[in-house]
Amino acid sequence: MKAAKLVNRGKLALLEEDPPSINSSDEVLLRMVEVGICGSDLHYFRLGAIGHQIVKYPFTIGHEGLAIVQEIGQKVMTLKPGDKVVFNPAISCLQCDQCFAGRPHTCRYLKFLGCPGELEGCLKELIVMPAQNCFPVKEDIWPLAVLVEPLAIALYAAQMAGEIKNKKVAIFGCGPIGLCSLFHCYLAGASLIIAIDKVEARLEAARRLGAHWVDNPELKKEVNEIWAAQFDLAFDCCGDQQALNQAVSILKPGGKLIIIGIPEIDQISFDPHLLRRKEITIYNVRRQNNFFLQAIEFLQKNKEALKSLITHHFPLTDIQKAFDLASNYEDGAIKVTIKI
Numbered sequence: 001m002k003a004a005k006l007v008n009r010g011k012l013a014l015l016e017e018d019p020p021s022i023n024s025s026d027e028v029l030l031r032m033v034e035v036g037i038c039g040s041d042l043h044y045f046r047l048g049a050i051g052h053q054i055v056k057y058p059f060t061i062g063h064e065g066l067a068i069v070q071e072i073g074q075k076v077m078t079l080k081p082g083d084k085v086v087f088n089p090a091i092s093c094l095q096c097d098q099c100f101a102g103r104p105h106t107c108r109y110l111k112f113l114g115c116p117g118e119l120e121g122c123l124k125e126l127i128v129m130p131a132q133n134c135f136p137v138k139e140d141i142w143p144l145a146v147l148v149e150p151l152a153i154a155l156y157a158a159q160m161a162g163e164i165k166n167k168k169v170a171i172f173g174c175g176p177i178g179l180c181s182l183f184h185c186y187l188a189g190a191s192l193i194i195a196i197d198k199v200e201a202r203l204e205a206a207r208r209l210g211a212h213w214v215d216n217p218e219l220k221k222e223v224n225e226i227w228a229a230q231f232d233l234a235f236d237c238c239g240d241q242q243a244l245n246q247a248v249s250i251l252k253p254g255g256k257l258i259i260i261g262i263p264e265i266d267q268i269s270f271d272p273h274l275l276r277r278k279e280i281t282i283y284n285v286r287r288q289n290n291f292f293l294q295a296i297e298f299l300q301k302n303k304e305a306l307k308s309l310i311t312h313h314f315p316l317t318d319i320q321k322a323f324d325l326a327s328n329y330e331d332g333a334i335k336v337t338i339k340i
C-alpha cells in the first residue's frame with residue numbers, strides 16, 4: 001500500500017509498505033479516505049521536530065482522519081465493515097494513574113498517531129486502531145468531519161476557560177483551532193471578540209465566524225494600545241512569543257490565558273510582574289479529553305458555518321504541493337486536506 005512519508009525537512013515522498021493487520025480482537029482495520037493537515041504536522045514537516053520529539057526519517061505524519069471500517073476484530077461490537085468513522089488519534093493505556101484519574105489524554109504511556117517515537121500517522125491507505133477510538137459519523141457531515149479532531153481541541157479549551165457568556169475574548173492565531181474557538185465563543189455569547197492573525201484570509205474567516213474586530217499585527221501593531229487590560233479571556237492558538245506578550249497585556253486583572261498553540265521554539269517567556277500584578281491564570285491545553293462526541297454534535301449543528309474552514313483538497317499524489325501550500329499559508333489556506 002502507499003504511505004506518505006517525511007523523508008527530510010520539508011520533503012515528503014510516497015513509499016510502498018506492507019499493509020497492517022489486526023493484532024488484537026478489539027482493533028479495527030481502517031481504510032483512510034481523507035486526512036487533514038494539522039499545525040503540528042507542519043512543525044514536523046518544516047523542522048523535523050517538536051521540542052524533544054524528533055522525526056526519524058522516513059516517517060508518516062497525520063492524525064486528523066476520515067476512514068471507512070474495512071475489517072473488525074472478534075470482540076468489536078460497536079462497528080461493522082463499511083461504517084464511516086472519525087477517530088481519536090490518542091491511544092491511552094487505560095491503566096496508569098492519569099487514565100484512572102480521568103486524564104487519558106496525558107496517559108503516561110500515550111501513543112499518538114504521527115508522533116515521532118509513538119506511532120506512524122494516518123497519511124497512508126490503511127491503519128489499525130482500537131475500536132474504542134473510532135466514532136461513527138452520519139452522511140450529513142461527511143466529509144466535513146475531518147474537522148472533528150481540531151474542533152474537539154477547541155471545545156475542550158473553551159471548557160477550561162469556564163463561563164464565556166458576556167465575557168470579552170481575544171483569539172491569537174486564526175488557524176482551524178483558533179477559528180473553531182472563536183466561533184464557539186461567539187455562539188456562547190461572548191460580548192466582544194477580537195481576532196489577531198498575520199494572514200488576511202484568516203481574518204476574513206474570523207469576521208465571518210463572529211469576530212467584532214480583527215487585526216494583522218504585522219501591519220498595524222496597535223493591539224496593545226487599543227485593548228490594554230480589557231479582556232477576560234485570551235486564547236493563544238499560534239504559540240508565538242509576540243502573541244503571548246500581547247495576550248498578557250490585553251488581559252484584565254483576574255483574566256485567563258489559555259495556551260493551545262505550539263511554539264516553534266523551546267523556550268517562551270512572560271513578564272512575571274504583569275502576570276503577578278494582574279493575577280493572570282495560565283492554562284495549558286494538551287489536545288483534548290473526551291470531546292469527540294461533543295465535537296461531532298457541534299459540527300452537525302453548525303455545518304454551514306464551519307464548511308468554509310476547509311479550503312483545499314489535494315490527492316495523495318500531490319502531497320508535497322499540499323504541504324508546501326499549507327506551510328506557507330498560501331492561497332487563503334485554512335484547513336488543507338489530502339484525499340487518500
Ligand SMILES: [Zn+2]
Pocket residue numbers: 038039040063064149150
Ligand atoms: Zn491536529
Ligand SMILES: [Zn+2]
Pocket residue numbers: 092093094095096097098099100104107108109110
Ligand atoms: Zn494511561
